Amino acid sequence: MNQPDQIYFFGTCLIDLLYPKAGLAGMALIKRQGVKVIYPANQSCCGQPAFNSGYRQEALAVARAQLNCFPNDYPIVVPSGSCAGMVKHHWPELFAGQPDESQAIAAAQRTYELTEFLVDVLKLKLKDLGQPTRIAIHTSCSARREMGIADRIDSLIAQLSNVQVVEQAHKTECCGFGGTFSIKQPDISGAMVEAKCEALLATGAESVISQDCGCLMNISGSLEHQQRELPTQHVAEFLLQRITGEGK
Amino acid sequence: MNQYQAFYQRIDKALQNDQLRRNFRSAMDGIRERRLAQFPDDRELQTLRFQAKGIRNRSLSRQAELLERLETKLTENGIQVHWAETPLQANARIHEILEAEQATSVVKGKSMVSEETDLNHYLEQRGIEVIESDLGEYILQMAQEPPSHIIVPAIHKNRFEVAELFQKFHPEQPYTDDVDELTGCARQVLRKKFAYADAGISGVNFAVAETGTLCLVENEGNGRLSTTAPRIHIAITGIEKVVEKLSDVPPLLEILTKSATGQPITTYFNMISRPRQPGEKDGPEQVHLVLLDNGRSRIRNDDELLDTLRCIRCGSCMNHCPVYVHVGGHAYGTTYPGPIGILLEPQRLGIDKVGSLTSACxxxxxxxxxxxxxxxxxxxxxxxxxxxxxxxxGDNGVPGTGALRSRSEALIWKLWKQIYTRSRIYSAFKYLATRLRHIKPPISNGWTRYRPIPTPSSKPLSELARQQGYDDE
Structure with a gap:
């Protein structure tokens, strides 16, 4: 796909309420390439929380409410592997047999996760203006397995000359978030995220970067609970800081 | 106690056991590495996976016809076929076979289907001695525990725990925690059992309809001894294990052993096709096959869930599961643990019984x-x-459907739907959440046990995007 003139930015409910800086950074990265970024006012959530909890009617209603936010055939860019995965892979299943099925499939087909869009479509070239730093990358399971785009974040970070990536043990293992899993199975989730934090801390990284705010909320929450110090950041914010030289 | 409470108790017990968790972590890490080493070329692996899926799909789509052919062929070969719809029927049939032959001692090869039917207890209650001959299963028989993994059943125990069991049950042997010496000790005990057991019971990995061949994959030679040394051999398996042709077996066998234990081939691969013939010096006089349904036919009725039956029981899903690696197999409380257990057991036993398993993913x-x-x-x-x-x-489909619906949870999702489908309510919700962000809601749930409630931003992205001049259409 060639660089489009404009895109829709689907910010996700988590970023909207908790991590707007990650959303703004993602939008800025796209805008800097001369692409117009549209943030549809009425967007809310892809429906994933209910879908993964078995409440498919409710998930369908919420997903349907998004369809009208993206009326034209511009690409839809989502700064989250799991929300992008929901739209791309589960909307067609969720809308199967519904009157607006074709609309949902069309939306799914032009949906990109942010790092995927930056690499595959915008072919983003980055010049690192930041101070030397050492980071660990936590790639979400949805980005890695459902979307199959784990290498996109890696290739973006690899362009940054002053950034050293250190690898945590059990890198590909889930952080234990899993949406409502973290509430329904709190003790397993707690054990998983503590193990993940342990592995990340052991790398000596100065920060943890991810393309998913769900994982970051889980990991940073656990670190805070354990009173351990390790900053976490969404990849969009990190990239923007590195190429503008702002931040640390 | 409802099923969730019981499940949480088992999980808690597992998570409190540091030794158990270390055992699983190191065992699963090792097995993952060994598997990966067997598949150096990802493209070849993906080709083999598609091939294996195709073979299993073909077998399942023609299952009724293939089972009939299997029965005909086995009968021609002199193997007696028995059909069982329920675990009880399977156990009763096996007991009848043993009783008719005045068999009082049985030596068993590893079989998960016999775990499904709880065969050992059934036979023991009827005065028959049952000895597990798979080393892992033998350890568990001493410990009186069910398998915690479908391939490596005693993986939750380390060698010191095994050594303690041997010391308790075989005080005549000197204490050792050396793996080879422990294996040697088990071998001494088991050899005697093979020599005098009246019957051997085994599972089946693939039952070939074309030739009437029962394929059995194993590493210890106990499968071969169980199926050849005693005068009666009874195999038990699920009806979905039938495959069409002998040529279907090599790809399935290859991907099974590589996926399961990271071995290019197992030490033993048995192809059982008939009882001892006149003039032959060894082999059982009788061979029986018990084919168990136990809910499998019902699973077939659902076009999507039918895929469950493709499973060849390699255990790779549990080896790679981040939940399984933390809690181990016993926490699931079902015969089959891990992802395949989460998928299979509610369909087999009912959502009203074990549907809570689906939360552990x-x-x-x-x-x-x-x-x-x-x-x-x-x-x-x-x-x-x-x-x-x-x-x-409805009446069809998974037993116990709807059993875990709770009014409070349904209400929460209904409320969620109201907020997230109406932009004015959603905007108001966000306005309040961001402006009152320092007021922590009095929520205490599973999340807050390990993490604080996250603090909303001072303004939502929707407002900030507008302020920064991004268009909304």
Missing amino acids: TLCGACGEVCPVRIPLPKLINRLRAEAVEATP
Whole structure:
């Protein structure tokens, strides 16, 4: 796909309420390439929380409410592997047999996760203006397995000359978030995220970067609970800081 | 106690046991590495997975016809075929066979289907001595525990725990925690059992309809001894294990052993095709096959869930599951643990009994990625979650559908829907949440046990995007 003139930015409910800086950074990265970024006012959530909890009617209603936010055939860019995965892979299943099925499939087909869009479509070239730093990358399971785009974040970070990536043990293992899993199975989730934090801390990284705010909320929450110090950041914010030289 | 409470108790017990968790962590790490070493070329692996899936799908789509052919062929070969719809029927049939031959001692090879039917207890209650001959199963028989893994059943025990068991049950042997010496000790005990047992019971990995051949994969030679030394051999398996042709076996065998234990081939591969013939010096006089349904036919009725039956029981899904590695197999409380257990057991036993298993999954996809027959495990587990809270259950489909629907949870999702489908309510919700962000809601749940409630931003992205001049259409 060639660089489009404009895109829709689907910010996700988590970023909207908790991590707007990650959303703004993602939008800025796209805008800097001369692409117009549209943030549809009425967007809310892809429906994933209910879908993964078995409440498919409710998930369908919420997903349907998004369809009208993206009326034209511009690409839809989502700064989250799991929300992008929901739209791309589960909307067609969720809308199967519904009157607006074709609309949902069309939306799914032009949906990109942010790092995927930056690499595959915008072919983003980055010049690192930041101070030397050492980071660990936590790639979400949805980005890695459902979307199959784990290498996109890696290739973006690899362009940054002053950034050293250190690898945590059990890198590909889930952080234990899993949406409502973290509430329904709190003790397993707690054990998983503590193990993940342990592995990340052991790398000596100065920060943890991810393309998913769900994982970051889980990991940073656990670190805070354990009173351990390790900053976490969404990849969009990190990239923007590195190429503008702002931040640390 | 409801099923969730019981499940949480088992999970708690597992998580409190540091030794158990270390055992699983190191065992699963090792087995993952060994598997990966067998598949250096990802493209070859993916080709083999598609091939294996195709073979299993073909077998399942023609299952009725293939089972008939299998029965005809086996009968021609002199193997007696028995059909059982329920575990009780299977156990009773096996007991009848043993009783008719005045068999009082049985030596068993590893069989998960016999775990499904709880065969050992059934026979023991009727005065028959049953000895497990798989080393792992033998350890568990001493410990009186069920398997915690379908391939490596005693993986939750380390060698010191095993040494303690041997000391307790074989005080005549000097104490050792050396693995080879322990194995030697078990071998001494078991050899005698093979020599005098009246019957051997085994499982089956593939039953070939074309030739009437029962294939049995194993590493210890105990399978070969159980099926050849005693005068009666009884094999028990699920009806889905039938495959069409002998040429279907090599690809399945290859991907099974590589996926399961990271071996290019197992030490033993048995192809059982008939009892001892006149003039032959060894082999059992009688060979029986018990084919168990136990809910499998019902699973076939659902076009999507049917994929569950492709499973060739390699255990790779549990080896790679981040939940399984933390809690181990016993926490699940069912015969089959791990992702395949989460998928299979509620369909077999009912959502009203074990539907809570579906909560023990982050949908991370690690299982689906390694499944040798490409069962879309996360997708199907998520489907079962929908079945579990179905508002208007029908008669067909998964037993116990709708059993886990609770009014309070349904209400929360209804409320969620109201907020997230109406932009004015959603905007108001965000306005309040961001402006009152320092007021922590008095929530105490599973999340807050390990993490604080996250603080909303001072303004939502929707407002900030507008301020920064981004268009809304």
